[in-house]
Amino acid sequence: MATPLRSFLVGAARLAVPRSSHSSIASRPILRPRTSLVQTAHRWAQPAFANAARSFHSSPAALHGGKGRPKPGEGVTLHFKRANGEVTTVEANVGDDIVDVSWEYDLDIEAACEKSVACSTCHVILEEDVYDKLEEPDDDENDMLDLAFGLTDTSRLGCQVKVTKDMDGTTITLPSATRNLRVDGSKPTPH
Numbered sequence: 404m405a406t407p408l409r410s411f412l413v414g415a416a417r418l419a420v421p422r423s424s425h426s427s428i429a430s431r432p433i434l435r436p437r438t439s440l441v442q443t444a445h446r447w448a449q450p451a452f453a454n455a456a457r458s459f460h461s462s463p464a465a466l467h468g469g470k471g472r473p474k475p476g477e478g479v480t481l482h483f484k485r486a487n488g489e490v491t492t493v494e495a496n497v498g499d500d501i502v503d504v505s506w507e508y509d510l511d512i513e514a515a516c517e518k519s520v521a522c523s524t525c526h527v528i529l530e531e532d533v534y535d536k537l538e539e540p541d542d543d544e545n546d547m548l549d550l551a552f553g554l555t556d557t558s559r560l561g562c563q564v565k566v567t568k569d570m571d572g573t574t575i576t577l578p579s580a581t582r583n584l585r586v587d588g589s590k591p592t593p594h
């Protein structure tokens with residue numbers, strides 16, 4: 404007699420196998436329903452999202468901000484230059500990224516996707532010698548940089564640039580405009 408569990412397993416197996424291959428249930432091994440259903444759903448979802456999907460980077464929430472401000476005189480000095488020529492000088496920790504520094508000092512970097520490499524609102528322009536010492540941007544970063552206003556040869560996404568000792572005294576230029584994916588123009592707050 405068919406038990407509810409067996410009925411479920413058979414039903415799941417039928418769902419997971421294309422109609423054309425439905426011959427005899429008895430001639431096929433019973434598939435594990437959880438795996439089969441997930442795989443089937445994933446396969447069905449692929450065409451609809453194939454072009455729209457982007458991989459989002461993630462990191463533990465505890466790592467989303469920087470280490471705060473270093474003790475005066477112990478950090479890496481960075482000059483942030485706005486499009487209007489104003490310069491703000493700050494001290495940053497080695498290892499923090501430029502968005503961390505921006506959040507710490509409330510600089511004009513939107514970072515709308517909160518470092519998910521899904522926007523270009525953390526676009527910064529580096530000095531050539533600093534740019535040359537960094538690792539090449541990866542494909543995700545390059546894709547987003549292509550969307551940035553005022554792209555230059557030394558443009559990077561600030562969330563992908565970690566502060567190093569070599570940067571001491573460098574000037575980081577903020578572009579005059581960015582494309583904000585938040586329709587209300589709001590900036591995220593660090594967490």
Ligand code: FES
Pocket residue numbers: 502513514515516517518519520521522523524525547560561562563
């Ligand atoms: S914050 Fe969106 S890509 Fe850097």
